[in-house]
Amino acid sequence: MHEGSIAQNLLTIALEKAKEYKANTITLIRVKIGEFTGVNQAALEFAFNNFSQGTIAEEASLKIILSPLLGKCRECNKIFEIKKDHFICSKCQSLEIDIISGEDLYIEDIEIE
Ligand SMILES: [Zn+2]
Numbered sequence: 001m002h003e004g005s006i007a008q009n010l011l012t013i014a015l016e017k018a019k020e021y022k023a024n025t026i027t028l029i030r031v032k033i034g035e036f037t038g039v040n041q042a043a044l045e046f047a048f049n050n051f052s053q054g055t056i057a058e059e060a061s062l063k064i065i066l067s068p069l070l071g072k073c074r075e076c077n078k079i080f081e082i083k084k085d086h087f088i089c090s091k092c093q094s095l096e097i098d099i100i101s102g103e104d105l106y107i108e109d110i111e112i113e
Contacts, residue, residue: 069102
């Protein structure tokens with residue numbers, strides 16, 4: 001994972017959103033990061049703080065929310081949290097599992113003034 005380019009993307013999206021709402025300042029950006037994306041949070045925050053200098057997001061804090069890896073069983077449709085590469089249904093022990101979240105990264109919302 002390249003935290004630098006992720007930070008740049010997040011910033012671009014946040015700035016576009018802020019423009020849409022004619023905001024003067026972005027105060028907070030909530031980012032949802034899948035536990036399995038392997039993103040280094042400290043590196044991401046550091047990169048974000050660098051890129052945001054001189055923009056309306058320079059005072060914004062980045063709030064990172066880790067989302068767990070969720071799987072859905074193809075046999076019994078149970079949705080469950082996958083722990084440490086344990087790709088097996090917690091109800092019927094099936095190995096037929098679809099990953100439904102935990103590998104993604106997106107902005108949940110931003111707070112503006
Ligand atoms: Zn199952």
